[in-house]
Amino acid sequence: MEITAGSHVWVEDQELAWVDGVVTSVNGNEAEVETINGNQVTTKLSKLYPKDMEAPDTGVDDMTKLSYLHEPAVLHNLAIRYGIKEIYTYCGNILIAINPFQAISHLYDTKLMDSYKGAQLGDRSPHVFAITDVAYRAMNNEGKSNSILVSGESGAGKTETTKMIMRYLAYLGGHAAAEARTVERKVLESNPVLEAFGNAKTVRNNNSSRFGKFVEIQFDARGQISGAAIRTYLLEKSRVCQISEPERNYHCFYLLCAAPPKDAIFRIVAAILHLGNIAFALEGEDSSVLEDDKAKFHLQVAAELLMCDLEALETALCKRNMVTPEEVIKRSLDPLGAAISRDGLAKTIYARLFDWLVKKINVSIGQDPDSKCLIGVLDIYGFESFKTSSFEQFCINFTNEKLQQHFNQHVFKMEQSVYQEEEIDWSYIDFVDNQDVLDLIEKKPGGIISLLDETCMFPKSTHETFAQKLYQTFKDHKRFVKPKLARTEFTIVHYAGEVQYQCDQFLDKNKDYIVPEHQELLSTSKCSFIASLFPSLNAETPKSGKFSSIGSRFKLQLQQLMDILNSTEPHYIRCIKPNSDLRPEIFENVSVLQQLRSGGVLEAIRVKCEGYPTNRIFSEFLERFSILAPEVLKENVEENVACKSIMEKVGLSNYQIGKTKIFLRAGQMAELDGRKAKLLGESAKVIQKQVRSRIARKRYVRVQTASICIQTVLRGQLACESLKFRKRTAAAVKIQKSARRKSASRKYTNIISSAVVVQTGIRAIVAHNEFRSKMQNRSATIQAATEEEEKDSGKEEEDIGKEEKDIGKEEKDIGKEEKDIGKEEKDSGKEVKEPEDKEPEKQSTVKVQEKEELPDPPVAVLEQNEPDKTDVSPDKEQEVTEESNELYHIVKEISSPIQDVLTAEDLPSEVEQLKVLLIGEKKRADEYQKQHAEAQELSEQRRKKLEETEKKVHQLQESLNRLHQVQNQPLHRLLELTTLIIRTTLMLHQLAQILHFQLQVMIQPTTLVPVLKLPRCMLKTLQPLKLQVLRTVIRRGHLMTTSDGSLCFCFFLSVDDRYKHNFSRESQCRHAKHKPHSYT
Secondary structure (H helix, E strand, O other), X not given: OOOOOOOEEEEEEOOOEEEEEEEEEEEOOEEEEEEOOOXXXXXXXXXXXXXXXXXXXXXXXXXXXXXXXXXXXXXXXXXXXXXXXXXXXXXXXXXXXXXXXXXXXXXXXXXXXXXXXOOOOOOOOOXXXXXXXXXXXXXXHHOOOEEEEEEOOOOOOHHHXXXXXXXXXHHHHOOOOOOOOOHHHHHHHHHHHHHHHHEEOOOOOOOXXXXXXXXXXXXXXXXXXXXXXXXXXXXXXXXXXXXXXXXXXXXXXXXXXXXXXXXXXXXXXXXXXXXXXXXXXXXXXXXXXXXXXHHHHHHHHHHHHHOOOHHXXXXXXXXXXXXXXXXXXXXXXXXXXHHHHHHHHHHHHHHHHHHHXXXXXXXXXXXXXXXXXEEEEEEOOOOOOOOOEOHHHHHHHHHHHHHHXXXXXXXXXXXXXXXXXXXXOOXXXXXOOOHHHHHHHHOOOOOHHHHHHHHHOOOOOOHHHHHHHHHHHOOOOOOEEOOOOOOOEEEEEEOOEEEEEEOOOHHHHHXXXXXXXXXXXXXXXXXXXXXXXXXXXXXXXXXXXXXXXXXXXXXXXXXXXXXXXXXXXXXEEEEEOOOOOOOOOOOOHHHHHHHHHHXXXXXXXXXXXXXXXXXXXXXXHHHHHHHHOHHHHHOOOOXXXXXXXXXXXXXXXXXXXXXXXXXXXXXHHHHHHHXXXXXXXXXXXXXXXXXXXXXXXXXXXXXXXXXXXXXXXXXXXXXHHHHHHHHHHXXXXXXXXXXXXXXXXXXXXXXXXXXXXXXXXXXXXXXXXXXXXXXXXXXXXXXXXXXXXXXXXXXXXXXXXXXXXXXXXXXXXXHHHHHHHHHHHHHXXXXXXXXXXXXXXXXXXXXXXXXXXXXOOOHHHHHHHOOOOOOOOHXXXXXXXXXXXXXXXOOOOOOOHHHHXXXXXXXXXXXXXHHHHHHHHHHHHHHHHHOHHHHHHOHHHHHHHHHHHHHXXXXXHHHHHHHHHOOOOOHHHHHXXXXXXXXXHHHHHHHHHHHOOOOOEEEOOOOOOEEEOOOOOHHHHHHHHOOEOOOOOOOOOOOOEOOOOOEOOOOOOOOOOOOOOOOOOOOEOOOOOOOOOOOO
């Protein structure tokens, strides 16, 4: 095959066995390959195998259909099918079965059995039923016996496959279900018994068959099962005494330990267990005795189970009889010889028991002596190669060599039949044989088995002498290899690979003769079953001294088996274990590849490759390779002529043209594929050049058209943006012009207004100064007048003193009335609400009585007559005022021009100062409102300050009383009144500082009445004072007396909710939220 850069190939890999990749470069006989996992590998061209890129993704059901029939192609195809749960695959007429390690639904049901009944091989998907059906049909049609050979390593599923074969045979040729205990049912029921005594746990399998089994299913003339027989080969007797970790003994021993023995079979099994526990010790120079009491106990139990004499059993284990012409001499055995004697007895007992079970099963099943046709099912161990391979592996591999020779002959025979059908010349094809390996093992004389028997016949022979004899005899044999630095090991090159054997125990395991002492002991057992297993020997047997070995016996049995197989038409099933962990859906390439080699599948492929491994019918060949010679299809010629023309054009020879197929030698299919790939590559380059040119042209036209469209759109957008910019510029100019004009007009208007305000202020100041000078002149005149009237004031003071006494009495009466009214108010639960006026500037006042004989109305009466704030209306308010005027005589205000002059002259400056002070106090009130929480902690300090406040209020009240006294005095006392008002205002300012609220005082020019404006926060502060709200109306220009006859200084609380209150000494504070009204 021609491998070039870009070729898809298979290359060897240590982990995956084979991995696919692409050749990156070729340098002489070496090539660099980039694998699928990204690694770069350099290897020789001879170690590369082509990969079929046209193979189906699901694989092929028959591997002879593969274009390349080699190891990596076979392995890859099996892996693909195993991944889609297709566990059966054909390799010609060989069935490969991969153990799924899980149940697959509908794989073995009755419906599927019916679908394979009568179907030709290859019509349906590969299955064990298909192979069984072919064997059954060939037996019925040709009247010849057939055999199905199931092989594979431990854990590959051989036993389960054998069960499926017998199940399908029972379905095809079984009796009606109503019949009890049919032959096929007995055969199936015998499997558990044989598995219990012949299967054990090994390193590779938990239920490994340690014997070979050939089941003969006998059929009558009608094709129904009439009998059966089971033949066993090479039971591994050494397992009874020698077990390697972590393996176990036969299952029956563990079943016995789980339950006490109930019959003679289990007595024998138990006796074997106790024999294994007997230990020996050295006595004297070369004698042996029981080691301790424990060994004596096991010996006694074994004797009881075997129902033989205790002393005779001990003598049989520790001594030997030497027969001479003169006499019989008893010889003592050393501990090693006694242990070998013990193990030999145990193995002999177990082998006799197993053979008895097989005979019993055959008798129970029943054989048909008149049957002329049978189907044999062989379930035998596969090729084994362990770290420590002993005599058992040597015999097993010898069996597989024999079967492989039979297999190769069958495969070659099948190939010959195909060649004969197609009428092609095959005489020059050489047959690959393994006869040299068989001669190495079984040739007589000179074979390994013969040398082993010869060595065993000499008492003083050891495994070392046996090994040296092998080294000398087969030192030039190509199949025999002596390992370096080895003294007791040798290697045989089998068809499946090299196996190294350790011959340490070959001699002991090969000895099969029974010790006469053991035979005599067990034949005299009181248990009839045990005695039947060991019949008495005739008198000639011990005298003859004929040697019998396991190797010779096994070679004889194997030859008998091969004779049976050669007389039947064989069918092969190769079982594969996909992984060593016995887990589903895991496919280990290296392990599977080794089993394919051991099972002979790759050997069969090699046999096919010696001839014509690849063959195709003419139509398929022309469909695949007609591209190499397209002119052939244009001509009307036969298909075989067209195929021949293609091969001649390519220049290949050594092919064969059959009747319906063309046969190619190994490598010719790869050569054709290489020529095809090269041609397709060159053609692809031409096509790619044209396609890429066309694609580039289309792309250029598209880009050009798109660029023109984009330019058109962009230019239109730029024109629109330019137009929009010009419009915005013109609009901005207009807006700026209008804005500047409006701004200039606003500035001019502001200047005019400011000038007018300034002129007005200046003119007001000038007028105020003129008015002030006039008022000063008038004050001087008033002062002169007041001096004259001082003389008359003395008398008026005496009258005022009398009036004060009368007022004191009236105050006491009013106090009592207030207490009664307070009680009535608590009982009624009604709050007294005071009327308000809508505007502070329009407060209504009540005229102050000028005559002393008229008493002031009590506060409680006013409270009763006051309407609720929510129901107050202008009409009701007017009615209340009229009622008050009717009850009390209101004296009209007496004004004097001199008083107006004094008020306007002296008070404005003081008012301005007080306003400045009140503004500062308002800012402090806002700060104290934020510190309200701290005011709670300072409550004690504020109480003390409130006590001082009461004193100030008392002083204020006295000042007001004095004002009241001098109200009707002559004009010369008016100056004193003015002074008192100023002092009173200053006291109020001090009061505001003590109470920490903002005070605003406005002196009305006509009334000389200061008005106090308190913030809302002072409502809660003034509540502890318990001052009573007075309802006395103050008219402009006069101070009115209170209900107790004293003067009241009136002020307002100016807050956000516009509360207004009047306070007097020793009165209680009651406030309510309502529309603004004046309170007196």
